[in-house]
Amino acid sequence: MNKVQPHSFFTDFDIDLFKAGKHYRLYEKLGAHLTEVDGQKGVYFAVWAPSAKAVSVIGDFNYWLEGEHPLNVRWDGSGIWEGFIPGIDKGTKYKYKIHSHHNDIKTEKADPFAFYCETPPNTASVVWNTKHGWKDTKWMATRQDKNGLDKPYSVYEVHLGSWRRAEGGRFLSYIELADQLVAYVKEMNFTHVEFMPVMEYPYDPSWGYQLVGYFAPTSRFGKPEDFMVLVDKLHQAGIGVILDWVPSHFPSDAHGLGFFDGTNLYEHPDIRKGYHPDWKSLIFNYGRNEVRSFLISNAVFWLDKYHIDGLRVDAVASMLYLDYSRADGEWEPNVFGGRENLEAASFLKDMNEEVYRSFTGVQTIAEESTSFPMVSRPTYIGGLGFGMKWMMGWMHDTLEYFKKEPIYRRHHQNDLTFSMTYAFTENFMLPLSHDEVVYGKHSILGRMPGDEWQRFGNLRLLYAFMFTHPGAKLLFMGSEFGQSGEWNFEQSLDWHLLDYDYHKGIKNLITALNKLYKKQPALYEKQFSADGFEWINYGDNENSVLSFIRKGNNPEDNLIIICNMTPVIREDYRIGIPVAGKLKELFNSDDGQFGGSGVTNKKLKTDDIPWNGRDYSAAMTLPPLGVMVFSVK
Incomplete structure (x- = not known):
C-alpha cells in the first residue's frame, strides 16, 4: 500500500476562520473523509495537534504501527496535520498516534471528528460516509410552523x-x-x-x-x-x-480529548x-x-x-x-x-x-438552574x-408542594403561586426530567402522599397543573404511565404496569393533556407572555384552590382553569368569570377514564353575581385532587 500523499481540504480562508474561532463547518475539513486523488480512492485525514512533533495514522490497515503512515503538518501555523492515504476504505478502524514536543509524551487518540466509532468498550474510530435518502421534506419545509415559541411544545x-x-x-x-x-x-x-x-x-x-x-x-x-x-x-x-x-x-x-497532543x-x-x-x-x-x-x-x-x-x-x-x-x-x-x-x-x-x-x-x-439574566433573550x-x-424553580417548588399531605397544603400555597412572579422573565420550559427520578428521589408517583387512590389523584393533579401552567412541557419516559420505581438505566421501563387500571389511567391522562394542549390556542399562543395569563383567585389558601385564566390571541379561545389541591369534594364553589355565557368542561383530571372518581360538571352557566373582582360568576362542584378546564361561550 502506498504511503501518505500530500493533500488538503483547507483553503487559506478556512485556516483564517479556524484561527479566529469562526469556522463553523469544521466537520467538512477535519477528520477522515473518503475521497479520490489522482484517480486513487482512499481517505484524507486531518487532525489538530499544534504541540505535536509527529502524527501517524494507525489502524487495522497497518497493524496499528506508529510511523507507517505519518501525516504532514501544515506550514501556516494552524497546528493541523493532514494527508491522503490511498487504498483504505469505509469501515477501516483507526486512531492518531501523537508524539508531543511536550516532555516527549506520546498519546493514542480517537478522532475528535469521527463520524462513527467502535462500540464501547472498544475505542477506535471508524472511517465512514453516512448516506441516507431523507423523506422528511414536508416536515423540514413546515418546521417553522411546528417548532415555534407560539406553538404547542x-x-x-x-x-x-x-x-x-x-x-x-x-x-x-x-x-x-x-x-x-x-x-x-x-x-x-x-x-x-x-x-x-x-x-x-x-x-x-x-x-x-x-x-x-x-x-x-x-x-x-x-x-x-x-x-x-x-x-x-x-x-x-x-x-x-x-x-x-x-x-x-x-x-x-485516554483515547478522548483530554491532553490530546x-x-x-x-x-x-x-x-x-x-x-x-x-x-x-x-x-x-x-x-x-x-x-x-x-x-x-x-x-x-x-x-x-x-x-x-x-x-x-x-x-x-x-x-x-x-x-x-x-x-x-x-x-x-x-x-x-x-x-x-x-x-x-x-x-x-x-x-x-x-x-x-x-x-x-x-x-x-438551556438547562440553567440559576437566576442568570436573559438566558432566553436575543x-x-x-x-x-x-x-x-x-424552569428549575417551578420544578423544585411544585414537587416540594406535592410531597406534602393535603391537610398541610394551605400553609404552602405560595410554593405554587410564586412561579408566576417570574414566569415571563424567560421563555420557560417546565421540566419533570430524568434527574428527578434517580438517586433516592423516588419516581414522580413515589413522591405522592396518601393511599393508592390519593397517590394517583395527586399525580393526575400535578400533571394537569403542569399542562395548564404557562410554558412548554417536558416529561421523562415512564412518568407518563406512573412508573412506580426509580429509573434504572440498565433495564427497560416497567411496561407491565399498564396491565393495571390506575397506571393505564395516567397514560390516558397524558394522552388527553397533550391533545388538549395542541388543540387549545390559549394554552400555547401566549405561553411565554404575561398577556396569556390572569389569576382569578390565588388567595384561597384555606381550601387550597387556585383558579386562573389562560389566554390566546382570540379572546373567545380563553380558558378557565380551577385546581383543587385537596381530596375534599367542594360543592357550590363559586369563582369569578370575566364574561357571561355557558361553561363547557373541556377537561377534568378526575374523569373515570383517567382513574378518577368521576366528579364532573356537565351543564354550567354564569350568574350575574360579581365575584373575585369580575362581573359574573359560576358555582360548581370541584372534584377531589382535580383540575378542570372550561371554555365560556
Missing part, C-alpha cells in the same frame, strides 16, 4: 438504552426504535422527543453525558444512517427531535477553570478560538447532517459561573472582579447566533440567545 424525554429492551435485555436498535418509539410518541400526542445524549460515550453509567465521539451517534444501537432513519420517521410522523448537547465538560479517558489542548490549562470537581471531568477552554470552532461546528453538524430540530444544552450554569461547585480560593474572578465566566457566555452567544442564523425553525434550550439586547430555558 410537549417533549417526551428518552434514554434510548432503557426505554424498552428486546427479549433477553438486548438494546433495541435505531431501526427497531423507528417503529416502536415513533408509534408510541405519536399515540401519546407528544409534539417532540428529546434524546439524552446519543453522541458516542465510553461509560454507560454516565447516561451519555461524558462524551468522546462528538460527531458520531453511539454505535450501541446501530450505524449512523440508522439513527438518521429514526429521526426521519419521527419527522414523517410530525414529531420534532431535540438532542441533549454537552459542551460543558468531557471525560479524561500532550498538552491541555481542548481543556482549560488552569485547573480552576479546566477541571470539574463534581463530575471529575475536564472543562473546555472557551477562550481558545479553535475550541470554539470545534464546539460550534458540532452544534451545527447535528442540525445540518441529521436534520435535528433543537439542542437542549446541558449544565449551562456550570459553564456560566467560575465558582460553580468551588470553595473560596478554588476559583479566580473575571477581569471585572465578578464570578461570571465571560468566555463561556461569549461562546454561548456565538453558538446561538450561528444556529439561528443558519437554520430555520430550530430551538436551543443576543442583540444582551441576552445569551437561547430559545427557551428550563
Whole structure:
C-alpha cells in the first residue's frame, strides 16, 4: 500500500476562520473523509495537534504501527496535520498516534471528528460516509410552523438504552426504535422527543453525558444512517427531535480529548477553570478560538447532517459561573472582579447566533438552574440567545408542594403561586426530567402522599397543573404511565404496569393533556407572555384552590382553569368569570377514564353575581385532587 500523499481540504480562508474561532463547518475539513486523488480512492485525514512533533495514522490497515503512515503538518501555523492515504476504505478502524514536543509524551487518540466509532468498550474510530435518502421534506419545509415559541411544545424525554429492551435485555436498535418509539410518541400526542445524549460515550453509567465521539451517534444501537432513519420517521410522523448537547465538560479517558497532543489542548490549562470537581471531568477552554470552532461546528453538524430540530444544552450554569461547585480560593474572578465566566457566555452567544442564523425553525434550550439574566433573550439586547430555558424553580417548588399531605397544603400555597412572579422573565420550559427520578428521589408517583387512590389523584393533579401552567412541557419516559420505581438505566421501563387500571389511567391522562394542549390556542399562543395569563383567585389558601385564566390571541379561545389541591369534594364553589355565557368542561383530571372518581360538571352557566373582582360568576362542584378546564361561550 502506498504511503501518505500530500493533500488538503483547507483553503487559506478556512485556516483564517479556524484561527479566529469562526469556522463553523469544521466537520467538512477535519477528520477522515473518503475521497479520490489522482484517480486513487482512499481517505484524507486531518487532525489538530499544534504541540505535536509527529502524527501517524494507525489502524487495522497497518497493524496499528506508529510511523507507517505519518501525516504532514501544515506550514501556516494552524497546528493541523493532514494527508491522503490511498487504498483504505469505509469501515477501516483507526486512531492518531501523537508524539508531543511536550516532555516527549506520546498519546493514542480517537478522532475528535469521527463520524462513527467502535462500540464501547472498544475505542477506535471508524472511517465512514453516512448516506441516507431523507423523506422528511414536508416536515423540514413546515418546521417553522411546528417548532415555534407560539406553538404547542410537549417533549417526551428518552434514554434510548432503557426505554424498552428486546427479549433477553438486548438494546433495541435505531431501526427497531423507528417503529416502536415513533408509534408510541405519536399515540401519546407528544409534539417532540428529546434524546439524552446519543453522541458516542465510553461509560454507560454516565447516561451519555461524558462524551468522546462528538460527531458520531453511539454505535450501541446501530450505524449512523440508522439513527438518521429514526429521526426521519419521527419527522414523517410530525414529531420534532431535540438532542441533549454537552459542551460543558468531557471525560479524561485516554483515547478522548483530554491532553490530546500532550498538552491541555481542548481543556482549560488552569485547573480552576479546566477541571470539574463534581463530575471529575475536564472543562473546555472557551477562550481558545479553535475550541470554539470545534464546539460550534458540532452544534451545527447535528442540525445540518441529521436534520435535528433543537439542542437542549446541558449544565449551562456550570459553564456560566467560575465558582460553580468551588470553595473560596478554588476559583479566580473575571477581569471585572465578578464570578461570571465571560468566555463561556461569549461562546454561548456565538453558538446561538450561528444556529439561528443558519437554520430555520430550530430551538436551543438551556438547562440553567440559576437566576442568570436573559438566558432566553436575543443576543442583540444582551441576552445569551437561547430559545427557551428550563424552569428549575417551578420544578423544585411544585414537587416540594406535592410531597406534602393535603391537610398541610394551605400553609404552602405560595410554593405554587410564586412561579408566576417570574414566569415571563424567560421563555420557560417546565421540566419533570430524568434527574428527578434517580438517586433516592423516588419516581414522580413515589413522591405522592396518601393511599393508592390519593397517590394517583395527586399525580393526575400535578400533571394537569403542569399542562395548564404557562410554558412548554417536558416529561421523562415512564412518568407518563406512573412508573412506580426509580429509573434504572440498565433495564427497560416497567411496561407491565399498564396491565393495571390506575397506571393505564395516567397514560390516558397524558394522552388527553397533550391533545388538549395542541388543540387549545390559549394554552400555547401566549405561553411565554404575561398577556396569556390572569389569576382569578390565588388567595384561597384555606381550601387550597387556585383558579386562573389562560389566554390566546382570540379572546373567545380563553380558558378557565380551577385546581383543587385537596381530596375534599367542594360543592357550590363559586369563582369569578370575566364574561357571561355557558361553561363547557373541556377537561377534568378526575374523569373515570383517567382513574378518577368521576366528579364532573356537565351543564354550567354564569350568574350575574360579581365575584373575585369580575362581573359574573359560576358555582360548581370541584372534584377531589382535580383540575378542570372550561371554555365560556
